[in-house]
Every structure is written in C-alpha cells, then in structure tokens.
Amino acid sequence: MPVQFIELVATDFNEARASSAVPADAVVTYLRTLTSDEHTEIAGVGQGRRVFRIDGIEIDVIHRDLGRHHVGQCGTCPRRTDCVEGFWALRVDHAGGVQPCLLRDDLRLDITPFLTDPHGLADHVAGHVTAFTEGTL
Template identity: 35%
Template sequence: MSLTTTCNARCWFCHNEGSASPIEVEEDNSLKHKKHICSTEEYIMLVKGLIRLGISRLYFTGGEPLISPKLEPILNTIPYHSAEEFKVVLATNGVLLNKKINSLKQKVIDKVKISLHAFSNDTMWKIERLKCIDEVKESIRKAHTLFPEVEINTLLMPENQHEILDIINFAREIQIDIEILELVWTDYNRPTYTDKRLSTNDLASELIKQGGIEKVNSSGIGVNLRVIDFENTSVKLMDNALGSSYVGTCQSCPLRSACVEGFWSICVDPEGFAQPCLLRNDLRIDLKPYLQNEGDLENFIPLWVGAFMKGEPMPGTLLKERV
C-alpha cells in the first residue's frame, strides 16, 4: 500500500510503486504527485477486508510512508496477531525514523525494511539528494533493538558500487539481513537502464570467498533470490538469471521480456487503485467502489486476482482497454 507519493528523497531510480515518477516535475519545478484521494477511513476498510480474506503480508510504502498522516491511524486499527497469521511490514528510507520511532514501537509492526543505498554523504547526495547518512545508520541500529525484524534494502548501481561491501559489512556488524537489488526496468528509467543496471554476480562470488554459504530461495512468487548466509546475517541477492514466478496473464504479456520481478504482490496507490503489475497501467482497478459496503471487497478481490492468475479477462477491466 503506497500511502503517498511525497518523499524527502529524490532517488533517480524510484518508480513510486507505479505512480508518478518522483523526478517528473511541473513547470514550476515542483514534484508531480498522484492525488491523495483515498481517505484514511477507506484505507482502514481495505486493511480490515484484506485481513478477513487471509492476506499474508501488508506492506506499507510510499513515497515515504512516515510523511503520511494516514500511517499511524491505519496501524492503530490492525489487531495484534502472530507473524504466522500475517505480517505488517513498513518500508522507509530511515530519514524520519528516529523522530517517529517511539510512537511506531507501540504499533503492531512485524518488520521494518530500511533503504541504505550509500555509506557516505557524498554518495548519498549523488543517489538521493540527501546528506544524512549517519542519521539513517543510527535509525537502523535503533530499529534493530525495538522491532521483531529489521532488514536493509540496497539497490546495486554505479553510484554505490565502491561502497557496497561497506554496506554489507555494516549489516553483518549489527547482525541483520540485507537484500541487494538489481535495477528493474520501467518506463521511467528506459533511457539509462542499460548503463545503470549492474549484475550481482561478482558480488556473490566475493561474498562466497569471504566464507558465505550459497543457496537459492525460490518462494513461488516474485523473483528468485541468491542467498549468501553468514553466521548471523543473510545477504539476499536479486539475480535476473535465476528466473521469476509468472502467472496466466504474464504468458501473453507484451512486456514479458522486460519483466524481471514476476508476480509477487498487489499494489494499491494513493488514489485507491490496485494493480497486480507495475509495468501494466491498463490492469489497474479502482477499489474505492468496493469499500462502500462491508463484504463487497471480499467478494471482488478473489475474483479479480483469480482472473489475473488464470489469464482470464479481469472483472472491472474493459477488455478493449487491455494491451
């Protein structure tokens, strides 16, 4: 669930979960955002409905979700639960985490994913247009003591290639897992994708030389991961060559050759639209009409997801509008 497209960073690679690109600007140089017309109450109804449906994971993202005033009221309505029932995951760039952490630690958050794309202020500026790397590192250390699970998220790119081992060693030092991603193609990065995307293969070889034990994690959804295990840390590496999980609609998709993530989640944007694929805006559906009466969402979502999985026409999506 993307609660906002607003962010305090300007990461060049950000796809905003399929919403407006953060580097797309208006004539006055202000950021172009999606309208925030999905209310807090509608998000709460959506969350409650998904929990009743047996959702396995609720993942709150943005933009930067800690900027959104909707986050904490939504979290307040989520009942206590075990991680085996479902997980509540918060994805953040960590910049505001120290300021919010005392309030957030009271919430039912099972996992915090914190982006760490740099290890110095100079590199952070090149990637995010921010210079607060020490604050982000400190937020990671503090979060590790307060939440059940914390994981670092890092995109491998030319700008941070020289610091990637420093970032991994930081994760190993404080004994938390880290996921290293390869750049995913989108319309936003089409001009620079070939030059900017780096493979994780050489990094995997180096980590194995350092004593890491390799295995492949095939979860059945999304992209398969190469995992390098150390004593107290797992380094998860995205690798296009390992393949991904695809479903019925994917088989005839005209963008299949460009897709590396496969199918792994349903994304809801700040306007209340859901989409099962970040590359296909034609598959978006407005969920707000299904939030007016309790039970409508539970009746619609299984039909909608099921049709996508089988490659059938999706309810609520006009066939003539599909690519």
C-alpha cells in the first residue's frame, strides 16, 4: 500500500487551516531517524518528493522545497504563475470528470461513458494524460 505525506499546498480554500498543517520538514526529520534509505525524485512532472524505504515499505514525502516541475500544457499555461503544485495527480470529481490540474477546468475529461468499461476507461485516461504531458490536449 503506498504511503504518502503531502505538504499542505496553499490555496485560497485552505488558507485558514494553514496554521494546523504539519510541515514536511518535521516528517522528513522523523523518517530519517527510522532509516538511512532515502532518495530524491524530481524527474517527471509535479512536485519534487523524497522517498524513504523502511522495512520494505516506500514512503513518499511531497516536499515544496524540492520545487515544481512543469511539462506539456504547464509550460505555456496562462495560469502558471498561480500554480501551487505542478502536475503530479489526477483528480476525479463527483460528476465523473478527471482533470490533471485544479486551476484548468478546460482540461477535464468526462469519464462517465467509460465507467462500465474498465479497459476503455484506462485507455481514455492514459490518452488524456499523454496529450496533457505532450502539450497537445
């Protein structure tokens, strides 16, 4: 089972709760007391992360100090200056939409026609992500 700690990404929505967030630095410091098996991944897309291995379990810490990494649509995005995370996750909303960016509703893919077709769903989502990362969406 993947284990991930994600440092709070500041947005207008959660600004009032920022004082209750645990900084990634504290998590990283604690994990370093448990293991010396640590590496950093910044290749690809999204937020940089630290990866720890403890007793065969990989623990990721999404850490803002490692910076954001933009590809495809992100490179020329008109909202890039407002971006707080880069692309590292797909979001599925309650209406059956998948989108790679919280700031861009125009990048949303409606997956409701594929909910009964797992292979079609996987193919369409994979194609959408590929088009996004290649900048052709």
